[in-house]
Amino acid sequence: MNTKVLVVVLAAGVLAGALPVSAHHSFSAEFDAKQPVTLTGTVTKVEWANPHAWLYIDVKDDSGKVSNWGLELGGPNALMRLGWSRNSLKPGDVITAEGTRAKDGSNVANARSILLNGKKMFAGSSQGATP
Amino acid sequence: MSTRTLCASVTVTLLLSITAHAQWLNYPTPGIPRLPDGKPNLKAPVPRTADGKPDLSGVWDSRCYSEECAQTGAPLAGGASPLFMDLAQGLKASDIELTPWAAAVQAQRVSRDHVDDPFGYCLLPGVPRINFIGTLKIIPTARVTVFLYETAANLAFRQVFTDGRSLPEVTEHTWMGYSIGRWEGDTFVVETTGLKDGGWLDTLKARPHSDALRLAERFRRTDVGHMELTVTINDPKAYSKPWTVRTALNLAADMELLEGSCDNHDKSMEHRRMTPPPPEPPSPGPH
Numbered sequence: 001m002n003t004k005v006l007v008v009v010l011a012a013g014v015l016a017g018a019l020p021v022s023a024h025h026s027f028s029a030e031f032d033a034k035q036p037v038t039l040t041g042t043v044t045k046v047e048w049a050n051p052h053a054w055l056y057i058d059v060k061d062d063s064g065k066v067s068n069w070g071l072e073l074g075g076p077n078a079l080m081r082l083g084w085s086r087n088s089l090k091p092g093d094v095i096t097a098e099g100t101r102a103k104d105g106s107n108v109a110n111a112r113s114i115l116l117n118g119k120k121m122f123a124g125s126s127q128g129a130t131p
Numbered sequence: 132m133s134t135r136t137l138c139a140s141v142t143v144t145l146l147l148s149i150t151a152h153a154q155w156l157n158y159p160t161p162g163i164p165r166l167p168d169g170k171p172n173l174k175a176p177v178p179r180t181a182d183g184k185p186d187l188s189g190v191w192d193s194r195c196y197s198e199e200c201a202q203t204g205a206p207l208a209g210g211a212s213p214l215f216m217d218l219a220q221g222l223k224a225s226d227i228e229l230t231p232w233a234a235a236v237q238a239q240r241v242s243r244d245h246v247d248d249p250f251g252y253c254l255l256p257g258v259p260r261i262n263f264i265g266t267l268k269i270i271p272t273a274r275v276t277v278f279l280y281e282t283a284a285n286l287a288f289r290q291v292f293t294d295g296r297s298l299p300e301v302t303e304h305t306w307m308g309y310s311i312g313r314w315e316g317d318t319f320v321v322e323t324t325g326l327k328d329g330g331w332l333d334t335l336k337a338r339p340h341s342d343a344l345r346l347a348e349r350f351r352r353t354d355v356g357h358m359e360l361t362v363t364i365n366d367p368k369a370y371s372k373p374w375t376v377r378t379a380l381n382l383a384a385d386m387e388l389l390e391g392s393c394d395n396h397d398k399s400m401e402h403r404r405m406t407p408p409p410p411e412p413p414s415p416g417p418h
Contacts, residue, residue: 029244029245029246029251047395049394049395050283050284050390050391050392050393050394050395051253051282051283051284051391051392051393051394051395051396052283052395053395054395074283075283075284075391076389077265077281077283077389077390077391078283080156080389081156081386
């Protein structure tokens with residue numbers, strides 16, 4: 001791994017996981033840190049509201065079955081200060097989310113980062129050093 | 132350039148390469164000294180008011196909005212200050228001695244996975260914790276210095292009275308308390324009482340305070356871009372001796388506060404599976 005790649009990877013790590021981020025509520029109360037998920041799907045709905053924005057995506061599994069997942073992001077304030085706008089994602093966009101699944105096993109996850117068109121965006125969510 | 136510095140630079144570059152569209156962000160704050168390239172000169176001397184006192188005016192944040200700031204290792208915008216998680220971060224364990232009441236409250240909160248944090252229910256995070264979760268704006272006036280706070284969940288204010296009044300006998304205890312301020316040299320000292328049982332000093336450690344907490348916050352602006360903040364917790368019901376934390380705030384130049392409210396809180400609550408919180412034992416009287 002050359003230095004440039006290493007730096008990008010490390011920087012992404014800083015963005016994606018190492019920061020204690022805007023925790024409005026207890027992360028561990030809702031999400032299971034032992035269940036990391038990576039989901040690729042098509043955006044069906046965006047709810048742009050504090051204290052947490054929510055993103056919904058249709059995810060197709062190996063058998064072709066489609067399930068709708070809800071992804072909790074940080075609030076719009078944190079997202080805007082990170083460079084997002086309410087138009088950053090729209091229905092039809094295909095994204096890959098990295099995050100952590102809900103403890104109750106539902107199709108819900110806390111998103112750590114969103115990859116869209118090759119650009120990774122920190123999701124400002126409650127993941128990280130939160131309890 | 133060290134790897135850490137390099138990483139911070141890349142991280143900030145990534146952040147700044149995305150254009151922010153919000154109308155409250157990226158508007159040049161008037162009156163800030165600037166460098167030839169137009170960026171705020173964060174190392175310029177402390178601005179002063181007509182009476183010669185340091186002017187604390189501005190939008191402040193425990194987190195970073197500039198490359199220079201991020202290179203110090205402080206958390207970037209969008210995150211939370213480590214002190215929001217653990218107010219005593221950096222102190223020795225022996226610096227903090229919980230009373231039996233406080234230890235029991237803390238143990239209950241931790242055993243319930245922190246789900247009872249009032250901030251998680253969109254209640255105010257209280258002081259001093261609110262200094263470390265969001266962005267704040269200080270507006271000094273002749274007789275009161277106003278602190279406006281933005282978090283993802285709520286908006287809050289503090290009126291720090293500087294008209295010479297004393298701290299009152301508080302009968303109504305609140306999340307944010309009752310504050311008076313005075314100058315000690317170039318340091319603005321804010322004393323607060325009237326805080327209620329049930330407050331959380333920090334999020335990860337879930338340390339309680341009682342209604343006897345007498346909080347001292349010392350703000351000392353060291354240049355345009357930086358403010359030292361020293362917080363002293365003096366709460367004999369909860370801690371057998373006072374303890375002090377030293378930290379810093381950074382000027383969030385060229386941006387304003389944003390509205391924060393729990394518009395979408397119901398959605399978050401749908402995913403929370405928890406029993407109603409058991410009552411916490413009240414702090415030992417009197418109240």
